[in-house]
Amino acid sequence: MGTTECKHYGAYIGGEQVDASGGETFEVTNPANGQCIATVAKCTEADVDRAVAAAAAAGPGWAGLPVSERSKALLRLSRIIMEHQEELAALETSQHGSPIRKTMGFDVPLCAETFEYFAGIARAMTGDVLPVGPWARSFTVKEPLGVIGVITPWNFPTLMVVWKLAAALVTGNTCVVKPPSVCPLTSIRLAELCTEAGIPAGAVNVITGSGETVGEALVRHPGVAKIGFTGDTATGKRIMEVASCQAKPVGLELGGKNAMVVLADADIDAAAEGAVFGSFFNSGQVCATSSRIFVQESRYEEFAEKFVAAAKGLRVGDPMDPATVIGPVPFGAHRDKIERYVASAKKEGATLLLGGGRPDTPETQDGYYFEPTIFGNATNDMEFMRDEVFGPVSGIATFASPEEGVALANATPYGLSASVWTEDLRLGLNLANQLQVGTVWLNEHLMLFCETPWGGCKQSGYGKDLSTMVLEEYVHTKHIYIDTTGAQVKPWYGILK
Numbered sequence: 001m002g003t004t005e006c007k008h009y010g011a012y013i014g015g016e017q018v019d020a021s022g023g024e025t026f027e028v029t030n031p032a033n034g035q036c037i038a039t040v041a042k043c044t045e046a047d048v049d050r051a052v053a054a055a056a057a058a059g060p061g062w063a064g065l066p067v068s069e070r071s072k073a074l075l076r077l078s079r080i081i082m083e084h085q086e087e088l089a090a091l092e093t094s095q096h097g098s099p100i101r102k103t104m105g106f107d108v109p110l111c112a113e114t115f116e117y118f119a120g121i122a123r124a125m126t127g128d129v130l131p132v133g134p135w136a137r138s139f140t141v142k143e144p145l146g147v148i149g150v151i152t153p154w155n156f157p158t159l160m161v162v163w164k165l166a167a168a169l170v171t172g173n174t175c176v177v178k179p180p181s182v183c184p185l186t187s188i189r190l191a192e193l194c195t196e197a198g199i200p201a202g203a204v205n206v207i208t209g210s211g212e213t214v215g216e217a218l219v220r221h222p223g224v225a226k227i228g229f230t231g232d233t234a235t236g237k238r239i240m241e242v243a244s245c246q247a248k249p250v251g252l253e254l255g256g257k258n259a260m261v262v263l264a265d266a267d268i269d270a271a272a273e274g275a276v277f278g279s280f281f282n283s284g285q286v287c288a289t290s291s292r293i294f295v296q297e298s299r300y301e302e303f304a305e306k307f308v309a310a311a312k313g314l315r316v317g318d319p320m321d322p323a324t325v326i327g328p329v330p331f332g333a334h335r336d337k338i339e340r341y342v343a344s345a346k347k348e349g350a351t352l353l354l355g356g357g358r359p360d361t362p363e364t365q366d367g368y369y370f371e372p373t374i375f376g377n378a379t380n381d382m383e384f385m386r387d388e389v390f391g392p393v394s395g396i397a398t399f400a401s402p403e404e405g406v407a408l409a410n411a412t413p414y415g416l417s418a419s420v421w422t423e424d425l426r427l428g429l430n431l432a433n434q435l436q437v438g439t440v441w442l443n444e445h446l447m448l449f450c451e452t453p454w455g456g457c458k459q460s461g462y463g464k465d466l467s468t469m470v471l472e473e474y475v476h477t478k479h480i481y482i483d484t485t486g487a488q489v490k491p492w493y494g495i496l497k
Contacts, residue, residue: 006036006038007037007039008025008038008039009038009041010188011043012204013051013202013205013207014202016201018047021044025039025042028183029331030094030095031327031329031330031367032320032327032328037095040208041209042208043209045214048207051205051207052221053223054201056146056147057202058200058201062203063173065172068123070122071120071123073197073198073199074118076198077115078113078116078119079112080196080197081112081190082108082112084193085109085112088158088186088189089108091186091189092183093319095157095183095184095185096157096330098283098319098327108158113450114159114163114450117451121468121471122170127142130479138480138481139479143172143475144173144476145475145476146173146225147173148173148176148228149219149221150164150176150177151177151178151215151229151230151231152178152231153231154183155282157183161187163465164228164251167471171471171474173225174205175205176207177207178206178207181208182330184208190204219248220246226249226250226474227243229251229252230253230287232254233254233388233461239252251463251473252461253456253460254414255459255460256415256416257291257385258288258419260274260293260294260418260419261294261419262294263405263428265422267421268299268303270421271443272306272307273310274444275303275445276307276310276311278446283326283329283370283392284393285329287416288417288439288446292378292397293397294398294399294408294409295396295397295398295399304396307396311354311355318363326369328364334391338389341391342393345383345384345393350395351375352375353375353376353396355372355392357370358371373394374395376395377397380397380412382395385397386412406434415437415438415458415460416438416456417441417446418435418441419440428443436457438453438455450467451466451467454466
């Protein structure tokens with residue numbers, strides 16, 4: 001990989017890229033080789049004020065359009081995204097390290113599909129007529145909340161923005177996006193494409209900089225009606241604390257420590273393949289990754305052997321090579337964190353079955369790479385089985401009965417997702433009902449669609465992304481009552497006479 005140009009990006013406010021008010025910048029580097037690919041405006045609280053003002057100014061015009069017109073703008077944006085598929089995929093790979101086969105084949109197409117989906121379902125959103133009595137008409141209408149603050153993580157830099165942006169925009173809100181500092185470039189480019197699609201200047205703004213500065217300022221800002229956040233649980237709790245001072249609503253999609261429960265009657269070949277995808281897709285940097293795998297005792301050895309064999313075939317290397325499946329993690333401090341958890345797993349007695357370190361190849365020597373890693377003989381009380389490692393590391397533990405498997409799966413403060421693997425679908429459904437999570441997959445893991453709601457419980461947060469359910473998260477339901485007779489025939493008339 002050769003030297004790349006270090007291009008300058010401004011924040012995106014009011015329909016154009018602008019420098020930070022203080023003139024400062026920060027660097028974004030390619031995690032595959034450590035080279036600078038961009039300098040980016042390091043925004044201040046003053047820039048947050050500018051962005052919120054731009055969003056507020058654009059709000060009445062955007063909200064005042066018929067939903068059909070907003071939907072058409074999102075459809076145009078969906079088409080434009082696919083016209084820029086190669087550009088966006090390459091930019092995502094260069095800033096994040098996610099392999100080009102994934103950014104081209106998954107991330108960018110799903111961004112386009114998400115805008116297309118919300119463009120369609122919004123036109124079916126209606127209010128209700130309420131039968132309060134023959135003397136009146138009582139009904140509800142859906143109104144946008146106003147300016148939405150969107151704060152997103154680095155594991156899917158563009159897609160996590162799109163999940164919130166599409167629902168917020170089509171319901172008539174305007175947005176200020178705070179993308180992750182390590183990979184903000186695609187969010188800036190996406191905002192430019194929003195303007196190109198005919199979404200008014202100021203309706204989508206992107207502020208760049210640290211969460212401690214501009215992220216907190218966005219949450220505190222009195223002009224922001226709601227915060228939509230995806231990220232780690234500790235940051236989510238901080239957002240709740242800051243937003244509570246204004247009783248500001250927040251939607252939180254937080255961390256997960258997700259279980260895969262493999263019963264004795266499961267198709268072990270399918271379960272092993274599912275574990276590879278669930279554990280190592282996006283280098284395990286997925287809030288729903290199957291990082292805790294519980295296998296019924298009689299099938300443990302067979303499952304472990306097949307899981308390891310399947311994972312050995314994953315190519316780790318240059319993310320711009322279409323053959324690469326596992327690229328680097330986005331920054332060095334995160335690889336250091338993964339290495340600490342691997343060391344802890346070894347110290348606590350887990351058996352290393354695969355990986356456990358940095359790959360030793362010429363193409364990986366300058367990047368932040370880590371091998372797919374599998375530990376056997378794990379227990380639920382080990383540190384790497386308790387905490388969200390957020391990397392390509394999974395542990396396999398055993399259980400004796402289905403009841404114990406569910407108990408182990410539920411023994412975590414998180415509640416995002418889980419999967420059950422069994423040929424007995426009646427038993428599988430029964431166990432799914434007992435799992436304390438937002439999503440359960442039977443004989444699959446990590447299957448997400450625009451049509452299905454996504455969100456957790458316990459310390460994995462609350463609120464939903466995707467599906468028709470999320471539209472309610474971005475509107476205010478107003479009740480309107482009209483007296484149609486003028487007659488004094490209400491049930492309570494005369495109480496004060």
